[in-house]
Amino acid sequence: MRLSQYFLPTLKEDPKEAEIASHRLMLRAGMIQQNGAGVYTWLPMGLRVLRKIEAIVRRNQDAAGAQECLMPTIQSADLWKESGRYDAYGKEMLRITDRHDREMLYGPTNEEVITDIFRSHIKSYKDLPKNLYHIQWKFRDEIRPRFGVMRGREFLMKDNYSFDLTKEDAEYSYKKMFLAYLKTFRDLGLRVIPMKADTGPIGGDLSHEFILLAETGESEVFVDAKWNEVDLAGKDIHYNNKPQLEAYFDELTNIYAATDEIHNPETAPKDIIQTRGIEVGHIFYFGTKYSEAMNATVQNKDGKTVPVEMGSYGIGVSRLVGAIIEASHDEAGIKWPSEIAPFDVGIINLKVGDEQTSKLCEDVYTKISATGLDVLYDDRDTSAGAKFANMDLIGAPWQIIVGPKGVKMGMVEMKQRMTGEKFDVKISSLIETITTKLSDLKKGY
Amino acid sequence: MRLSQYFLPTLKEDPKEAEIASHRLMLRAGMIQQNGAGVYTWLPMGLRVLRKIEAIVRRNQDAAGAQECLMPTIQSADLWKESGRYDAYGKEMLRITDRHDREMLYGPTNEEVITDIFRSHIKSYKDLPKNLYHIQWKFRDEIRPRFGVMRGREFLMKDNYSFDLTKEDAEYSYKKMFLAYLKTFRDLGLRVIPMKADTGPIGGDLSHEFILLAETGESEVFVDAKWNEVDLAGKDIHYNNKPQLEAYFDELTNIYAATDEIHNPETAPKDIIQTRGIEVGHIFYFGTKYSEAMNATVQNKDGKTVPVEMGSYGIGVSRLVGAIIEASHDEAGIKWPSEIAPFDVGIINLKVGDEQTSKLCEDVYTKISATGLDVLYDDRDTSAGAKFANMDLIGAPWQIIVGPKGVKMGMVEMKQRMTGEKFDVKISSLIETITTKLSDLKKGY
Numbered sequence: 001m002r003l004s005q006y007f008l009p010t011l012k013e014d015p016k017e018a019e020i021a022s023h024r025l026m027l028r029a030g031m032i033q034q035n036g037a038g039v040y041t042w043l044p045m046g047l048r049v050l051r052k053i054e055a056i057v058r059r060n061q062d063a064a065g066a067q068e069c070l071m072p073t074i075q076s077a078d079l080w081k082e083s084g085r086y087d088a089y090g091k092e093m094l095r096i097t098d099r100h101d102r103e104m105l106y107g108p109t110n111e112e113v114i115t116d117i118f119r120s121h122i123k124s125y126k127d128l129p130k131n132l133y134h135i136q137w138k139f140r141d142e143i144r145p146r147f148g149v150m151r152g153r154e155f156l157m158k159d160n161y162s163f164d165l166t167k168e169d170a171e172y173s174y175k176k177m178f179l180a181y182l183k184t185f186r187d188l189g190l191r192v193i194p195m196k197a198d199t200g201p202i203g204g205d206l207s208h209e210f211i212l213l214a215e216t217g218e219s220e221v222f223v224d225a226k227w228n229e230v231d232l233a234g235k236d237i238h239y240n241n242k243p244q245l246e247a248y249f250d251e252l253t254n255i256y257a258a259t260d261e262i263h264n265p266e267t268a269p270k271d272i273i274q275t276r277g278i279e280v281g282h283i284f285y286f287g288t289k290y291s292e293a294m295n296a297t298v299q300n301k302d303g304k305t306v307p308v309e310m311g312s313y314g315i316g317v318s319r320l321v322g323a324i325i326e327a328s329h330d331e332a333g334i335k336w337p338s339e340i341a342p343f344d345v346g347i348i349n350l351k352v353g354d355e356q357t358s359k360l361c362e363d364v365y366t367k368i369s370a371t372g373l374d375v376l377y378d379d380r381d382t383s384a385g386a387k388f389a390n391m392d393l394i395g396a397p398w399q400i401i402v403g404p405k406g407v408k409m410g411m412v413e414m415k416q417r418m419t420g421e422k423f424d425v426k427i428s429s430l431i432e433t434i435t436t437k438l439s440d441l442k443k444g445y
Numbered sequence: 446m447r448l449s450q451y452f453l454p455t456l457k458e459d460p461k462e463a464e465i466a467s468h469r470l471m472l473r474a475g476m477i478q479q480n481g482a483g484v485y486t487w488l489p490m491g492l493r494v495l496r497k498i499e500a501i502v503r504r505n506q507d508a509a510g511a512q513e514c515l516m517p518t519i520q521s522a523d524l525w526k527e528s529g530r531y532d533a534y535g536k537e538m539l540r541i542t543d544r545h546d547r548e549m550l551y552g553p554t555n556e557e558v559i560t561d562i563f564r565s566h567i568k569s570y571k572d573l574p575k576n577l578y579h580i581q582w583k584f585r586d587e588i589r590p591r592f593g594v595m596r597g598r599e600f601l602m603k604d605n606y607s608f609d610l611t612k613e614d615a616e617y618s619y620k621k622m623f624l625a626y627l628k629t630f631r632d633l634g635l636r637v638i639p640m641k642a643d644t645g646p647i648g649g650d651l652s653h654e655f656i657l658l659a660e661t662g663e664s665e666v667f668v669d670a671k672w673n674e675v676d677l678a679g680k681d682i683h684y685n686n687k688p689q690l691e692a693y694f695d696e697l698t699n700i701y702a703a704t705d706e707i708h709n710p711e712t713a714p715k716d717i718i719q720t721r722g723i724e725v726g727h728i729f730y731f732g733t734k735y736s737e738a739m740n741a742t743v744q745n746k747d748g749k750t751v752p753v754e755m756g757s758y759g760i761g762v763s764r765l766v767g768a769i770i771e772a773s774h775d776e777a778g779i780k781w782p783s784e785i786a787p788f789d790v791g792i793i794n795l796k797v798g799d800e801q802t803s804k805l806c807e808d809v810y811t812k813i814s815a816t817g818l819d820v821l822y823d824d825r826d827t828s829a830g831a832k833f834a835n836m837d838l839i840g841a842p843w844q845i846i847v848g849p850k851g852v853k854m855g856m857v858e859m860k861q862r863m864t865g866e867k868f869d870v871k872i873s874s875l876i877e878t879i880t881t882k883l884s885d886l887k888k889g890y
Contacts, residue, residue, distance in 0.1 A: 007512050007575055009566035033562055035517055036549065041562060042515040044577075050515070067452050070487040070495070072480055072599045073518060073582055074551070091544045096551075099536045099586050104481065106519070106541075106551075117478055117486060121454035130452055132489075137518055137582070141544045154517045 001343070002365075003378045007044050009033075010390055021216055022325035023148030025334050029393050031321075038145025038153030045394070046321070048342035048374075050156065053320050054135055056187045056339065057158045064180035064239055066131040066160050071113050073137055077103035079112035083293045094141045094153075106139035111290050111312055114161040118308065119296035125165045128298065128308070129173055133160030135317060149322045150218075150278070156318040162311045165300060167287065170309035172242060174206060174285045175249045177313045179234045181210055181281050182252075184315065186233035189337030190324065192280060193227055195257040210281035210315075211259070214327035217276035220260040225271040227255060278323040285311040328418075334395030335418050343376040344438055346396040348388065350403035352381045357404050360427065364400060364412075367431050373438065392417065398437060400430070446788070447810075448823045452489050454478075455835055466661055467770035468593030470779050474838050476766075483590025483598030490839070491766070493787035493819075495601065498765050499580055501632045501784065502603045509625035509684055511576040511605050516558050518582055522548035524557035528738045539586045539598075551584035556735050556757055559606040563753065564741035570610045573743065573753070574618055578605030580762060594767045595663075595723070601763040607756045610745060612732065615754035617687060619651060619730045620694045622758045624679045626655055626726050627697075629760065631678035634782030635769065637725060638672055640702040655726035655760075656704070659772035662721035667708045669701040670716040723768040730756040773863075779840030780863050788821040789883055791841040793833065795848035797826045802849050805872065809845060809857075812876050818883065837862065843879060 008030040017034075018024035026032045031046030042050055058068065074096070080086035086093075094106040107113065114132060122130065135158045145153050162173035178194065185192035190212055197209040211221055230252065237248045256269050259277070291297065291307035300306050316323075328335045338344065345368055349361040358379075365377045376396060378387050384403075391399050401413040412430060415422045416437075425433050454475040462479075463469035471477045476491030487495055503513065519541070525531035531538075539551040552558065559577060567575065580603045590598050607618035623639065630637035635657055642654040656666055675697065682693045701714050704722070736742065736752035745751050761768075773780045783789065790813055794806040803824075810822045821841060823832050829848075836844050846858040857875060860867045861882075870878050 007514070007566075007577060033565065035558060035561070036519070036521040037545075037547070039517045039519055039521075041517060041558070043562075044512045044514050047513055047515050067489045068492060069452070069489050070492050072484045072486060074481070074484055074584065074599050076481040076484075094541065094543065096539065096541050098539065099588065100482075102482070113480060113486070116480070117488075120478065121452075132452060139519065143544065154519050 001374075001376050003376060004380050006376070008394075009043070010393060018148065020147050020150070020326070021329055022150060022322035025325055025329055025393070026148055026322065029334060029395070032149065038142060038151070040149060040152060040154070045342045049321050049336075049340055050318060052340040052342075053188060054156075054158075054317055057184055057315055057317060058135065060180050060184040060187065061133050061158070061160065063183075064131075064176050066133045066180075068134060069132050070134045070136060071107070071110050071117075073106055073139070074104050075107045075113055077105055079116055079294070080105065083112050083115075083290055085112070092140045092142065094139045107136075108138055108140045109312075109314075110134070110159055111161065111310075112294070115290045115294045115296045115310070118163055119294065122163070122308075123298060125298050125300050128163055128165050129169060130163045131160055131173060133158060133313075147322070149318045150326075152318065155316065158315040158317055160313045162313070164309045165298065165306070167309055170285055170287070170311055171206070172245075174283065174311050175245050176239050177283055177311070178208065178249055179237055179239065179245060181283065181313070181315070182232055182234050185210065185212070185280070187339060188320070188324070189339040190280075190327065191232070193221075193223055193232070193257050193277070194252060195221070195259060196253070196262070197259075197282065198262075205287070206285040208253075208283050209259070209279050210283075211257075211277035212280045212323050212327055213275055213277050214323065215276055216326045217278040219277055219279070220263075221275055221277040222256070222258050222260070222263045222268060223273050223275070224256040224269045225273055226269075227257065227273075230255065278326060279316075280320050280323050281313075281315045283311065283313040329395075332389070333393030336395045336397060338397040338438060341395070341397050342374070343394070343396040344373040345375045345398045345400060345434060346391045346394065347375060347377045348384075348391055348399060348401045349377070349379055350384050350387070350401065352379060354404045356407050357402055360407050360412075361402050364402070364430060368434060371431070371435055373435070398434060400434070446819075446821050448821060449825050451821070453839075454488070455838060463593065465592050465595070465771070466774055467595060467767035470770055470774055470838070471593055471767065474779060474840070477594065483587060483596070485594060485597060485599070490787045494766050494781075494785055495763060497785040497787075498633060499601070499603075499762055502629055502760055502762060503580065505625050505629040505632065506578050506603070506605065508628075509576075509621050511578045511625075513579060514577050515579045515581060516552070516555050516562075518551055518584070519549050520552045520558055522550055524561055524739070525550065528557050528560075528735055530557070537585045537587065539584045552581075553583055553585045554757075554759075555579070555604055556606065556755075557739070560735045560739045560741045560755070563608055564739065567608070567753075568743060570743050570745050573608055573610050574614060575608045576605055576618060578603060578758075592767070594763045595771075597763065600761065603760040603762055605758045607758070609754045610743065610751070612754055615730055615732070615756055616651070617690075619728065619756050620690050621684050622728050622756070623653065623694055624682055624684065624690060626728065626758070626760070627677055627679050630655065630657070630725070632784060633765070633769070634784040635725075635772065636677070638666075638668055638677070638702050638722070639697060640666070640704060641698070641707070642704075642727065643707075650732075651730040653698075653728050654704070654724050655728075656702075656722035657725045657768050657772055658720055658722050659768065660721055661771045662723040664722055664724070665705040666720055666722040667701070667703050667705070667713060668718050668720070669714050670718055671700050671714075672702065672718075675700065723771060724761075725765050725768050726758075726760045728756065728758040774840075777834070778838035781840045781842060783842045783883060786840070786842050787819070788839070788841040789818040790820045790843045790845060790879060791836045791839065792820060792822045793829075793836055793844060793846045794822070794824055795829050795832070795846065797824060799849045801852050802847055805852050805857075806847050809847070809875060813879060816876070816880055818880070843882060845875070845879070
């Protein structure tokens with residue numbers, strides 16, 4: 001993409017309304033635009049990141065055996081009356097009345113809709129287990145939306161729902177998702193730790209939050225130093241190997257990790273790390289809470305009708321964009337993990353008027369793009385200082401800086417955004433260097 | 446995908462509520478489930494088709510130079526008051542009040558929001574032209590939603606918006622989108638004809654509808670027989686070759702094509718075809734209607750401030766799923782164009798209990814999947830008749846039928862869903878045959 005043509009409205013000044021780093025940087029880097037309280041447009045560069053995260057979430061759901069569907073944003077109030085949550089949910093639910101005075105709502109979560117779909121079609125244990133997910137916009141009418149996409153009202157969530165015959169099967173489904181979440185976060189290039197959690201309004205008796213460690217995070221957390229040594233990606237663990245998966249689950253859930261709400265210094269280990277974190281995922285096993293209320297039953301092997309055992313599993317896809325920036329930025333701007341960077345490489349042309357320099361930039365731009373990498377080429381006729389600042393703000397993992405002096409000597413400069421490291425590269429070996437560096441970054445774990 | 450594990454709740458009986466073929470077949474084939482009046486869940490197989498269509502639409506927008514963003518579903522009423530459409534839009538607009546009594550709405554279209562984004566960032570002719578699109582859910586509170594996804598209330602639309610300095614530039618942008626639409630529909634495997642249209646509530650003085658020809662379509666249409674000879678995909682026309690594009694636009698828009706609303710037998714050519722059609726796209730040039738009302742201006746070369754020239758362009762992505770089925774089905778079920786089929790190939794195992802037959806099916810399933818094709822393997826233990834009926838209903842372009850007799854002779858049967866043609870193939874040459882047949886289908890134009 002040529003920056004001269006790209007719709008990337010970056011800001012030089014810090015926007016006044018932004019209280020935290022990710023909100024400030026997303027506005028400054030032209031990723032989002034606010035349209036109302038807690039409601040945002042994803043501008044082209046912001047959308048690129050959102051889609052990359054979504055693709056990684058999807059890939060891991062599919063690998064774990066979940067099947068994708070897409071429920072609507074608008075739901076009927078009737079289902080919520082059936083489950084008993086219509087009155088209980090309170091003012092966070094955006095209630096809507098249509099032209100025929102039917103009561104509807106903008107879905108804040110989907111337990112009711114999915115239970116209704118399940119009971120319409122599945123009647124026998126033979127069709128179990130099932131795990132259905134979707135990645136859809138939700139709305140929660142927060143009393144005071146803030147922090148940009150970290151606590152927006154309209155937000156993108158991946159939520160899925162498991163259906164099993166027995167409690168034991170349902171716990172196995174829960175553990176599969178536990179593993180899928182760890183794999184997802186590692187594929188995103190993130191350090192996320194699972195912590196035992198309260199189940200809150202969803203209900204149930206088994207629940208974990210997934211907390212991204214970030215010094216500017218919303219919650220204080222306490223984690224055993226052992227987490228530094230654990231295989232957090234479950235590399236050799238297979239979904240279909242139940243004993244192996246259960247042993248891994250037991251291993252991880254026995255290592256201390258707690259938010260300040262449930263932290264207990266008396267039971268905590270001595271070698272503990274106190275830091276901050278951001279919730280980016282939450283999983284629940286809640287048994288028959290909804291299936292009993294909504295009469296979602298199956299016949300078991302004995303021909304007896306029993307309510308189906310359920311769990312639900314959420315990842316805040318749009319929230320992750322903000323959370324990742326909280327965990328990875330500096331004063332100059334965003335430092336994208338290469339897995340989800342909107343652009344892999346940024347090319348800075350230091351002298352647009354110089355024929356040799358522009359020719360080389362065009363050549364490099366064409367060749368790197370042809371390898372399948374996403375490249376942003378700053379071909380604008382502005383000062384070198386403005387271009388450096390802009391590229392650091394945007395945060396592409398690698399920068400290629402091309403100026404007339406270097407071109408004469410057959411060299412360009414490369415800069416790694418994450419470390420700040422700079423070095424000169426021969427033009428003849430540039431393409432090889434950049435593709436090697438990027439594949440190194442992406443296989444970092 | 447193994448059908449025994451897939452969530453594909455097909456129906457044997459025609460659902461009573463479905464008045465038209467596409468609605469009936471989408472329900473019967475387990476593609477959608479109704480959640481409320483005009484509101485649907487896309488079940489896994491339905492979502493596959495929706496995503497394939499979306500990808501083709503996106504690819505053609507990108508190729509034409511449009512940039513993707515994503516506006517929210519919930520909009521502020523203020524912008525609509527500014528444009529003057531808040532009261533004018535009537536009851537089709539779903540109006541919402543939040544917990545702080547702010548007036549909001551579920552976007553039925555996005556002229557106001559995009560104009561607001563434009564005016565916040567773009568101030569100079571140097572940043573023009575710009576063309577921004579998104580693929581997002583919309584809501585129109587139809588008084589009587591019906592025909593399934595063909596006239597739903599919550600529906601997926603691709604809409605984009607062009608911004609230019611002059612009327613001439615804006616018309617060029619319009620013609621680029623005209624070409625992009627033709628290419629999109631041809632990539633979808635469809636026969637779609639552009640027809641001059643009224644501009645309606647969007648406003649403006651240049652507009653075309655894109656009509657998919659289908660005998661069960663909603664509108665009567667009259668088209669010159671010459672359309673059969675025209676290159677409807679603009680194969681050799683390039684977006685950046687303005688004279689060439691204009692000549693092509695003039696050529697096509699001079700061939701008679703009219704819906705019954707504007708058909709005039711006196712001006713129509715003699716060699717005319719009367720048929721039916723379904724609107725699947727609509728494009729508008731409306732000049733400064735919104736930019737004047739909302740003060741979206743740019744400085745021109747003389748430093749003078751002028752309102753920006755705009756156009757808008759819509760494709761009904763979810764509607765297309767229904768429209769395509771209307772154009773391509775028979776009594777037995779759906780006949781998917783191979784470009785957007787949810788599965789390229791269906792494998793029918795005629796005798797699940799037979800070891801040799803099942804072994805061959807598994808082998809074929811693994812090998813075809815490995816070529817990157819989407820395969821649905823009917824591995825259920827049900828009757829051959831039920832499996833044939835089910836696979837015809839689902840409509841995969843190719844079926845591979847594997848039974849014990851054939852296996853003994855080293856043969857399987859193949860069936861092309863579109864034509865009904867059947868023939869036997871040696872097992873040893875099956876993979877080659879299927880990949881050749883499918884690539885033939887996909888390069889059919």
